[in-house]
Amino acid sequence: MLSNLGELFRYRGLIQTLVARELKARYRGSVLGFFWSFVNPLLLLLVYSFVFTVVLPRGELVSLEPYAVFLFCGLLPWTWFSSSLSDGANVLIINGNLIKKVMFPAEILPIVAVLSNMVHFLFGLPILIIFLLYYAVPLRLTELAWFPFVVAVQFTLTLGLAMVLSALTVHFRDIKDLLANILTLWFFATPIIYPMSFLSDRGKAIMDLNPFAHLAISYQEILFYDGPFGHWKWLLALAAAGLVLFLFGYALFDRLRDSFAEEV
Amino acid sequence: MTPAIDIDHVTKIYRRHGHSRRFATLKSTLLTGSLVAQLRPDESFRALSDVSVQVPRGVSYGVIGRNGSGKSTLLKLVAGITKPTHGSVRVNGRVSALIELGAGFHPEISGRENVFINGIMLGLSRRDIERRFDEIVEFAEMEEFIDAPVKTYSSGMYMRLGFAVAVHVDPDILLVDEVLAVGDEGFSLKCLDKFAEFKRRGKTILLVSHGLSMVERFCDEALWLEAGDRRATGDPKRVVQMYLADVEQLEDELLAAADAKAQASAQADGSGQVVESLNDPKGPEPAAEQDVASPASEPDNPLDEAASAPEPAEQAPPPPEGEHAEVDEETGLVNMFTANEGRWGSGVVRIEEVTLEGDQGAGHVFHTGDRMTIRMKVRAAQPVEDFAFGISIFSTDGVCCFGTNTNIEEMESASLSGAGEVEFAIEQLDLVEGTYKLDVAAHKRDGFSYDYHRLLYTFRVKSRTKDVGIYRPRHVWRFTDNLRFKPVSAAAADDSSSD
Numbered sequence: 001m002l003s004n005l006g007e008l009f010r011y012r013g014l015i016q017t018l019v020a021r022e023l024k025a026r027y028r029g030s031v032l033g034f035f036w037s038f039v040n041p042l043l044l045l046l047v048y049s050f051v052f053t054v055v056l057p058r059g060e061l062v063s064l065e066p067y068a069v070f071l072f073c074g075l076l077p078w079t080w081f082s083s084s085l086s087d088g089a090n091v092l093i094i095n096g097n098l099i100k101k102v103m104f105p106a107e108i109l110p111i112v113a114v115l116s117n118m119v120h121f122l123f124g125l126p127i128l129i130i131f132l133l134y135y136a137v138p139l140r141l142t143e144l145a146w147f148p149f150v151v152a153v154q155f156t157l158t159l160g161l162a163m164v165l166s167a168l169t170v171h172f173r174d175i176k177d178l179l180a181n182i183l184t185l186w187f188f189a190t191p192i193i194y195p196m197s198f199l200s201d202r203g204k205a206i207m208d209l210n211p212f213a214h215l216a217i218s219y220q221e222i223l224f225y226d227g228p229f230g231h232w233k234w235l236l237a238l239a240a241a242g243l244v245l246f247l248f249g250y251a252l253f254d255r256l257r258d259s260f261a262e263e264v
Numbered sequence: 265m266t267p268a269i270d271i272d273h274v275t276k277i278y279r280r281h282g283h284s285r286r287f288a289t290l291k292s293t294l295l296t297g298s299l300v301a302q303l304r305p306d307e308s309f310r311a312l313s314d315v316s317v318q319v320p321r322g323v324s325y326g327v328i329g330r331n332g333s334g335k336s337t338l339l340k341l342v343a344g345i346t347k348p349t350h351g352s353v354r355v356n357g358r359v360s361a362l363i364e365l366g367a368g369f370h371p372e373i374s375g376r377e378n379v380f381i382n383g384i385m386l387g388l389s390r391r392d393i394e395r396r397f398d399e400i401v402e403f404a405e406m407e408e409f410i411d412a413p414v415k416t417y418s419s420g421m422y423m424r425l426g427f428a429v430a431v432h433v434d435p436d437i438l439l440v441d442e443v444l445a446v447g448d449e450g451f452s453l454k455c456l457d458k459f460a461e462f463k464r465r466g467k468t469i470l471l472v473s474h475g476l477s478m479v480e481r482f483c484d485e486a487l488w489l490e491a492g493d494r495r496a497t498g499d500p501k502r503v504v505q506m507y508l509a510d511v512e513q514l515e516d517e518l519l520a521a522a523d524a525k526a527q528a529s530a531q532a533d534g535s536g537q538v539v540e541s542l543n544d545p546k547g548p549e550p551a552a553e554q555d556v557a558s559p560a561s562e563p564d565n566p567l568d569e570a571a572s573a574p575e576p577a578e579q580a581p582p583p584p585e586g587e588h589a590e591v592d593e594e595t596g597l598v599n600m601f602t603a604n605e606g607r608w609g610s611g612v613v614r615i616e617e618v619t620l621e622g623d624q625g626a627g628h629v630f631h632t633g634d635r636m637t638i639r640m641k642v643r644a645a646q647p648v649e650d651f652a653f654g655i656s657i658f659s660t661d662g663v664c665c666f667g668t669n670t671n672i673e674e675m676e677s678a679s680l681s682g683a684g685e686v687e688f689a690i691e692q693l694d695l696v697e698g699t700y701k702l703d704v705a706a707h708k709r710d711g712f713s714y715d716y717h718r719l720l721y722t723f724r725v726k727s728r729t730k731d732v733g734i735y736r737p738r739h740v741w742r743f744t745d746n747l748r749f750k751p752v753s754a755a756a757a758d759d760s761s762s763d
Binding site for chain 1: 278279290293294340343344345346347359361363364367368370372373377380381384385386389390413
C-alpha cells in the first residue's frame with residue numbers, strides 16, 4: 001500500500017492535467033465561463049443572506065455583524081466539502097470507461113474530484129477577501145497563519161471520505177442518493193448559518209462530534225471573530241483523525257481496486 | 265530471453281450479474297482480497313480456465329475464437345485492467361492497449377487538449393506529446409478539426425484520433441482488440457501499415473480478431489480460445505484451419521437441429537395423411553433404386569448473405585393442407601413457388617429419411633465443387649407401379665436453383681414395394697456460397713403426391729471465393745500476352761477466408 005501511495009506522486013502530472021480538464025470542461029459553453037467560479041459562491045451567499053436577514057430575521061444574528069461575512073466563512077469551505085463528496089461518490093462510475101478499458105490508476109479520480117473543487121474554493125477566496133476589506137474586519141497575521149493548515153486538514157479529511165465513498169458506491173449505487181440527503185442534514189447540523197453560541201451545552205457536546213463543525217469554527221475564528229485562534233487543539237486532533245481517515249480510505253480503496261473494473 | 269508476455273496458468277472468474285448477494289463480492293474482496301472466493305459456483309462464471317501462453321519478444325500473436333470465448337478477457341488481463349483470479353500475468357515492456365479508442369476523451373474540450381490528456385494517461389510526458397503532436401494529428405487526418413470540441417466529432421474522427429494517440433505512445437507491446445475497422449478504407453490501410461511498421465521494428469503485438477485472414481496473414485503465431493480453454497496454439501494457418509473446421513461442425517449441428525425442428529412440425533401438420541396410411545407396414549422387400557445424376561443450376565440472382573438459421577415463411581401463402589391441388593401440368597411437380605415448408609401426400613410411398621452426404625460422410629456444410637449425395641430411404645405401403653422421385657434446390661430467397669424428377673428425365677417407373685433407397689448424386693456442387701433448401705418428393709407421374717417434403721432440408725455451401733449469383737460454372741480465364749496479372753501467390757494471400 002505504501003508503494004502505491006508513492007505512485008501517487010508519480011501521477012502528479014496526470015492529476016494536474018485532469019484537474020485542469022475538469023475545470024475547463026465545467027464551464028465550457030457558458031457565457032460567463034470561468035467567472036462562474038466567482039459568481040456561484042456570491043449568489044449562494046446572496047440567497048442565504050436574504051433568507052436570514054430579510055425572510056427570517058433573527059435578533060440573535062444581529063450580534064454577528066456583518067452576517068454575510070460570517071456566513072461566507074462557513075459556506076465557502078462547505079461548498080468545497082459537499083461537492084467533493086458528491087462528485088467523489090460518482091467519479092468512478094462516471095469514468096467507468098477509463099477503468100474498464102484503459103490501464104488507469106483509479107485512485108486519481110477521487111483526488112481529482114477533491115482538487116478541482118478545491119480550486120473553486122480558492123477562486124472564492126478573493127471574494128471573501130473583498131468582503132473582509134469592505135467591512136474592515138480586523139485580521140491578525142498570527143491567526144491567518146493558521147489558515148493554510150485548516151485548508152490542509154480539510155483536504156485530508158475530504159479526500160479520505162471521498163476515497164471511501166467512491167469505492168463503496170461502485171458496489172452500492174444507493175450511496176449517492178443517500179449522500180445527497182445526508183449532506184443536507186449535515187449542512188444544517190453544522191454551525192455555518194448560525195454560530196456555535198446558539199447551542200445549549202448539550203448541543204455543543206454533540207457538535208464536538210461533527211468534524212466539519214471544527215473546520216467551520218476554525219475558519220470563523222480566524223477570519224471573522226476577533227481575538228486569538230482558540231480552537232487549535234481541536235484542529236490538531238482533527239488533523240490526526242483526518243490523516244487516519246485518509247489512510248483507512250486509501251487502504252479500503254486499494255483493497256477494492258480490483259473489483260472496480262468488473263463492477264463499474 | 266524473457267518473453268514479452270508470460271501468461272502462466274491463468275484462470276479468470278467473473279461474478280454473474282444479478283441483484284442477489286451484492287454484499288458477497290464486497291465482503292469477499294475485503295476479507296480475502298479475492299473477488300470471487302466466497303461466491304458459490306453458480307454465481308460465478310469462468311471466462312478463462314488455466315490458460316498458459318508465452319509471447320516472445322517481437323512476435324505478432326493472434327487470438328481467435330468465438331464470441332465469449334475469453335479473448336477480450338485475456339487482453340484485459342495483459343493490459344492490467346483486471347487481475348487474474350488464479351495464476352499470473354507478467355508483461356515486460358511498455359504496453360499500449362487499443363481496446364477502446366479514445367476512452368479518456370472528454371467531449372466538451374478540444375481535440376488538441378484531449379490529445380495531450382490522453383497521451384499523459386497513456387504514460388507520455390507533456391514534452392513527448394508536443395514533439396509528436398503534429399505527427400499524431402497528421403496521422404489522424406484531423407488538421408482541420410483539431411481545435412473543435414470532441415463532442416462535435418463523427419465517430420470515425422473520434423476513433424481515428426484515439427488510434428493515432430495510442431500508436432504514437434511508442435509501446436513495446438501493442439494490444440489490439442478488433443479495432444482495425446477504424447475509419448474508411450484508406451485509414452484502415454494506414455492502420456495496417458502502422459502495425460506492419462511496429463512488426464518490422466521488433467515490437468510485440470497481441471491481436472484479438474475475428475478477421476481470420478488478418479490473423480493468418482499478419483501473425484507469427486496464433487491461439488485459439490474456446491469457452492475459456494486453450495484449444496490450439498502455433499502456426500496461424502493451421503490454427504485458423506482447425507478453428508474453421510470447428511465452426512463448420514457447429515454450423516452443421518445448428519442446421520441439423522433447425523431441420524429436425526422443421527421436419528417435426530411438418531410431421532405434426534401432415535400426420536393426417538402420411539402416418540395413417542402407413543400404419544400397416546409391409547415387410548422389407550427388394551429395393552427399387554433409381555439413380556439420377558445431372559448437376560445443373562440456373563444463374564442470375566444476387567447472392568444472399570447466408571442467413572445463419574433457416575427462416576421459415578419465405579413465401580406468402582400458407583401451405584395447402586392435405587391433398588395438394590396446385591400441380592403443374594407440364595412437370596408434374598407441385599407448384600413449389602407458392603408453397604411454404606411442410607409435408608403432404610397420400611403416404612402410399614413414404615420418404616422416411618433424407619441424408620446429405622459429402623466426401624466426409626453425412627453433413628450439412630459443403631464446399632463449392634464438392635460431391636454431394638442426397639440419399640432417401642423410401643418405403644411403399646403397398647406395391648406401386650406409378651411413381652416418380654424428385655428433388656429441387658432453392659436458395660434462401662426462394663429461387664429454384666434446380667429441380668428435376670425421374671419422370672422429367674424420362675425414366676418410366678415399373679415397380680416398387682417395401683423399403684428402398686434412392687440416391688441422387690451431384691458430382692460437383694457448383695453453387696456459390698450461401699444457404700440452400702431442398703425439396704424431395706415421391707409422387708405419381710402425373711404429379712399426385714405420395715410424400716412431398718417441402719423445404720425441410722437445409723445445407724450450406726461455403727466457398728473461398730466470394731463470387732455472386734447462384735451457379736458457379738467451372739471456368740478458366742485466359743489472356744493475351746500483353747495483359748498480365750501479378751503472380752498468383754500475392755493474390756492467394758487475399759484469397760483467405762474471413763468472417
